[in-house]
Amino acid sequence: MVTTVxxxxxxxxxxxxxxxxxxxxxxxxxxxxxxxxxxxSTILVKNLYLSCDPYMGILMREPNSSTMxxxxxxxxxxxLVGVGxxxxxxxxxxxxxxxxYVSAVVDWEEYTTIKxxxxxxxDVNINVPLSYYTxxxxxxxxxxxxxxxxxxxxxxGETVFVSAASGAVGHLxxxxxxxxxxxxxxxxxxxxxxxxxxxxxxxxDAFNYKEEPDLDSALKRCFPKGIDIYFENVGxxxxxxxxxxxxxxxxxxxxxxxxxxxxxxxxxxxxLPDIMFKRIRMQGFVCGDFQDRFPKFLEYxxxxxxxxxxxxxxxxxxxxxxxxxxxxxxxxxxxFGKQVLEVARE
Amino acid sequence: MVTTVxxxxxxxxxxxxxxxxxxxxxxxxxxxxxxxxxxxSTILVKNLYLSCDPYMGILMREPNSSTMxxxxxxxxxxxLVGVGxxxxxxxxxxxxxxxxYVSAVVDWEEYTTIKxxxxxxxDVNINVPLSYYTxxxxxxxxxxxxxxxxxxxxxxGETVFVSAASGAVGHLxxxxxxxxxxxxxxxxxxxxxxxxxxxxxxxxDAFNYKEEPDLDSALKRCFPKGIDIYFENVGxxxxxxxxxxxxxxxxxxxxxxxxxxxxxxxxxxxxLPDIMFKRIRMQGFVCGDFQDRFPKFLEYxxxxxxxxxxxxxxxxxxxxxxxxxxxxxxxxxxxFGKQVLEVARE
Numbered sequence: 185m186v187t188t189v190x191x192x193x194x195x196x197x198x199x200x201x202x203x204x205x206x207x208x209x210x211x212x213x214x215x216x217x218x219x220x221x222x223x224x225s226t227i228l229v230k231n232l233y234l235s236c237d238p239y240m241g242i243l244m245r246e247p248n249s250s251t252m253x254x255x256x257x258x259x260x261x262x263x264l265v266g267v268g269x270x271x272x273x274x275x276x277x278x279x280x281x282x283x284x285y286v287s288a289v290v291d292w293e294e295y296t297t298i299k300x301x302x303x304x305x306x307d308v309n310i311n312v313p314l315s316y317y318t319x320x321x322x323x324x325x326x327x328x329x330x331x332x333x334x335x336x337x338x339x340x341g342e343t344v345f346v347s348a349a350s351g352a353v354g355h356l357x358x359x360x361x362x363x364x365x366x367x368x369x370x371x372x373x374x375x376x377x378x379x380x381x382x383x384x385x386x387x388x389d390a391f392n393y394k395e396e397p398d399l400d401s402a403l404k405r406c407f408p409k410g411i412d413i414y415f416e417n418v419g420x421x422x423x424x425x426x427x428x429x430x431x432x433x434x435x436x437x438x439x440x441x442x443x444x445x446x447x448x449x450x451x452x453x454x455x456l457p458d459i460m461f462k463r464i465r466m467q468g469f470v471c472g473d474f475q476d477r478f479p480k481f482l483e484y485x486x487x488x489x490x491x492x493x494x495x496x497x498x499x500x501x502x503x504x505x506x507x508x509x510x511x512x513x514x515x516x517x518x519x520f521g522k523q524v525l526e527v528a529r530e
Numbered sequence: 531m532v533t534t535v536x537x538x539x540x541x542x543x544x545x546x547x548x549x550x551x552x553x554x555x556x557x558x559x560x561x562x563x564x565x566x567x568x569x570x571s572t573i574l575v576k577n578l579y580l581s582c583d584p585y586m587g588i589l590m591r592e593p594n595s596s597t598m599x600x601x602x603x604x605x606x607x608x609x610l611v612g613v614g615x616x617x618x619x620x621x622x623x624x625x626x627x628x629x630x631y632v633s634a635v636v637d638w639e640e641y642t643t644i645k646x647x648x649x650x651x652x653d654v655n656i657n658v659p660l661s662y663y664t665x666x667x668x669x670x671x672x673x674x675x676x677x678x679x680x681x682x683x684x685x686x687g688e689t690v691f692v693s694a695a696s697g698a699v700g701h702l703x704x705x706x707x708x709x710x711x712x713x714x715x716x717x718x719x720x721x722x723x724x725x726x727x728x729x730x731x732x733x734x735d736a737f738n739y740k741e742e743p744d745l746d747s748a749l750k751r752c753f754p755k756g757i758d759i760y761f762e763n764v765g766x767x768x769x770x771x772x773x774x775x776x777x778x779x780x781x782x783x784x785x786x787x788x789x790x791x792x793x794x795x796x797x798x799x800x801x802l803p804d805i806m807f808k809r810i811r812m813q814g815f816v817c818g819d820f821q822d823r824f825p826k827f828l829e830y831x832x833x834x835x836x837x838x839x840x841x842x843x844x845x846x847x848x849x850x851x852x853x854x855x856x857x858x859x860x861x862x863x864x865x866f867g868k869q870v871l872e873v874a875r876e
Contacts, residue, residue: 441802463814
């Protein structure tokens with residue numbers, strides 16, 4: 185006998201025009217049979233944790249050739265799509281058995297039938313909370329690792345600036361940079377976040393960009409001799425101030441520009457000629473391009489986790505109904521560390 | 531007996547505030563003895579050809595930490611400094627004999643006493659006009675070579691866009707790209723320049739940016755499938771349109787941003803998030819960082835020159851008195867190819 189259950193989904197109402205709002209999303213319910221079709225090579229999963237990521241807001245907009253180079257846009261009337269940690273309920277794929285846990289691209293819903301792409305089967309012998317696979321041992325972790333080590337070519341003793349430094353990726357980049365002996369400063373949007381960076385995560389310094397009347401001065405105060413590496417998460421005015429403070433042969437890894445995605449008129453960036461004056465290398469990347477580095481990343485990061493040398497900050501919101509608020513909160517800096525949506529614990 | 535001669539110089543009157551004007555420069559005369567001091571390890575040269583380069587306008591401005599990362603600014607009341615081709619008149623340096631030709635950093639004047647930096651002694655067995663050492667076999671050539679091959683990582687069949695394509699560097703980059711089998715389009719500022727690119731230099735296509743109401747449309751017309759490599763010489767609005775038309779994993783080498791150096795308010799560049807969406811690598815460089823590649827560059831370029839496979843376009847203005855006009859003309863696109871100032875033929 186096949187069990188049929190209710191399946192809640194988070195649906196995009198219509199393309200968003202400016203910053204995503206909760207009302208752009210709607211919760212609907214349908215039903216789903218807890219069984220995959222024989223011969224389909226699919227698996228049916230129960231989604232436990234969903235990753236809330238800034239790039240998702242870009243996919244909520246009407247697609248153009250720029251955003252389509254990143255990922256396919258969401259479809260109005262259909263669920264959001266993202267990275268999740270899920271449990272296999274039924275499988276017609278010999279590589280997966282009922283009870284396995286996977287990290288996979290899933291719809292924002294309770295149960296999803298997937299064929300590809302499954303990112304990885306989760307090794308439950310690595311004794312960490314399952315939610316970590318939406319962040320530290322998933323996209324955020326690999327993004328921080330590849331973006332810092334592969335794009336920034338860091339050297340011990342260099343100065344590193346991280347914007348959105350208390351975010352999912354930023355707080356890991358800062359710690360990776362400290363672990364290799366860099367001088368690290370972060371910017372964030374509240375006093376509590378600045379405290380977290382300096383007092384808990386070991387950043388050498390940090391500032392609240394909302395309270396700095398002049399970002400250039402703030403950066404000059406923190407980096408009197410300039411910045412070797414900028415890990416870019418926000419764009420706009422911050423990037424403009426950073427360019428003035430980069431050192432010769434500096435590197436900028438462009439992980440995101442969250443401040444700019446939803447502006448009708450984006451910030452004016454004046455200081456691009458500094459890229460030539462200072463021979464700066466500025467490079468965009470997404471972690472999907474570094475998927476083959478995942479085993480190397482695990483080798484790097486697991487010892488630090490075991491030895492307690494890495495602090496991972498998660499901000500877990502419970503219940504699919506609260507998904508819209510959790511996602512929209514990212515664009516207002518509401519999250520502390522990695523924003524996770526817990527759909528179910530088991 | 532020591533001969534004393536008149537020595538004209540081109541002096542910076544005061545720091546420039548906007549685009550350099552002829553009146554920012556003044557010709558003065560002093561006298562010079564045609565003999566070096568014994569024990570000084572210097573050489574005295576007669577300057578034959580002086581290179582006119584866009585970066586010189588940056589050095590005419592009041593220096594700041596950004597421009598100082600490029601080179602030391604000129605000093606009001608003192609001569610401009612640039613790259614020249616000069617003949618040794620007297621030498622207290624055993625490496626140079628009277629009658630040798632050198633490529634060196636010299637003041638803008640008729641006679642200069644120099645110690646360092648001499649860029650290279652000129653091998654007169656390479657049978658090309660001496661003026662070529664201010665361009666094709668000097669800074670412009672090495673800039674085009676290093677900027678294209680080292681920064682852009684080109685592959686046969688890729689699409690290449692060059693702005694200021696009829697300029698000293700641009701017209702060489704385009705030909706290097708054609709020689710390796712790329713599809714090459716250039717932009718320039720007049721019909722004659724566009725004709726030169728397509729009919730004489732072998733560009734696949736070219737457009738006059740001044741006659742295009744919409745640069746994005748012009749680029750979409752020339753590159754329906756997008757741009758792999760952008761050789762950036764101008765910045766501003768052109769860069770903004772290019773970003774929209776770059777392909778995934780595209781590369782931008784930032785050789786210059788001549789449109790932006792002297793603006794009170796620089797152009798708004800909206801499309802920087804495309805650097806992330808498309809994983810673009812954008813890198814500034816100056817040829818001085820690639821001086822060690824010069825022998826390799828000669829090995830590459832000399833056969834093409836001998837076989838007549840490379841067209842080198844020089845725009846030679848005669849007489850030091852005409853130096854200010856030649857230099858200022860660069861900022862109004864008056865030059866065809868490499869702008870050279872001939873101070874003396876021998």
